[in-house]
Amino acid sequence: MIRVLLAEDQALVRGALSALLSLEDDLDVVGQAADGEAALAAARELKPDVVVTDIEMPRLSGLDLAERLRAEFPEIRVIIVTTFARGGYLRRALEVGARGYLLKDAPASELADAIRRVYAGGRAIDPNLAGEAWADASPLTERERQVLAEAEGGASTAAIAARLKLSEGTVRNYLSEAIGKLGAENRTEAARMARERGWL
Structure with a gap:
C-alpha cells in the first residue's frame, strides 16, 4: 500500500480527494491536514510515502511544506495539486523538491496514477504546463x-x-x-x- 497524506485547507476538496483516493486498492490515505504546519506535524508522525498538497494554505504554503519535507524527510515524495496553471509556480515547485504538479480540474484517475508514478521514483507534471514553465522563467534573483x-x-x-x-x-x-x-x-x-x- 502507498501511504498518502493530504494537505488542503478547503475541507470539501480535502474530503473529496480522500474519498476518491480511498477507492483505489493500492492507496491508503493515512492522514489529512488543513494547513501546512499541521501537514508537517502529520508527516513527522505518520511517515507517509507521498504528500499531496495545495499551494496556497494558511501557516505554511505547499511550496514551503515541500521544501521543509525535502530537508527533513527526503524519502517522502510531494505532489502539488492546485488551481494555479502558471509556469512560475511549477518552476518553484520543482526547485523546492516537488515530484508532481497537477491541476485540480484533472480527473481523479490522473491523480492516482501520478501518486503511483511519483512513489516509484518518477515525476508527474501537467503536460500543458511543462513547456510554459521554462518559457516563463523569473528574471528575479x-x-x-x-x-x-x-x-x-x-x-x-x-x-x-x-x-x-x-x-x-x-x-x-x-x-x-x-x-x-x-x-x-x-x-x-x-x-x-x-x-x-x-x-x-
Missing part, C-alpha cells in the same frame, strides 16, 4: 524574490533589512532592481506582478 516577498506584506525597508539580515541600502537596491526588471511603478506593483506570474 533569489534575494530579489525574498525582498519583494517581504515587501508584499507591507513591511518597511528597515523591517525587511532586519528580517533578512541585510543593510537598508542593500534592501533598497534589491527592491529597485526588482522594480526595474518587472517594469513596475513601485514595490507594491512589482510584488503584485511577480505574484501573478507565480514568481513569489
Whole structure:
C-alpha cells in the first residue's frame, strides 16, 4: 500500500480527494491536514510515502511544506495539486523538491496514477504546463524574490533589512532592481506582478 497524506485547507476538496483516493486498492490515505504546519506535524508522525498538497494554505504554503519535507524527510515524495496553471509556480515547485504538479480540474484517475508514478521514483507534471514553465522563467534573483516577498506584506525597508539580515541600502537596491526588471511603478506593483506570474 502507498501511504498518502493530504494537505488542503478547503475541507470539501480535502474530503473529496480522500474519498476518491480511498477507492483505489493500492492507496491508503493515512492522514489529512488543513494547513501546512499541521501537514508537517502529520508527516513527522505518520511517515507517509507521498504528500499531496495545495499551494496556497494558511501557516505554511505547499511550496514551503515541500521544501521543509525535502530537508527533513527526503524519502517522502510531494505532489502539488492546485488551481494555479502558471509556469512560475511549477518552476518553484520543482526547485523546492516537488515530484508532481497537477491541476485540480484533472480527473481523479490522473491523480492516482501520478501518486503511483511519483512513489516509484518518477515525476508527474501537467503536460500543458511543462513547456510554459521554462518559457516563463523569473528574471528575479533569489534575494530579489525574498525582498519583494517581504515587501508584499507591507513591511518597511528597515523591517525587511532586519528580517533578512541585510543593510537598508542593500534592501533598497534589491527592491529597485526588482522594480526595474518587472517594469513596475513601485514595490507594491512589482510584488503584485511577480505574484501573478507565480514568481513569489
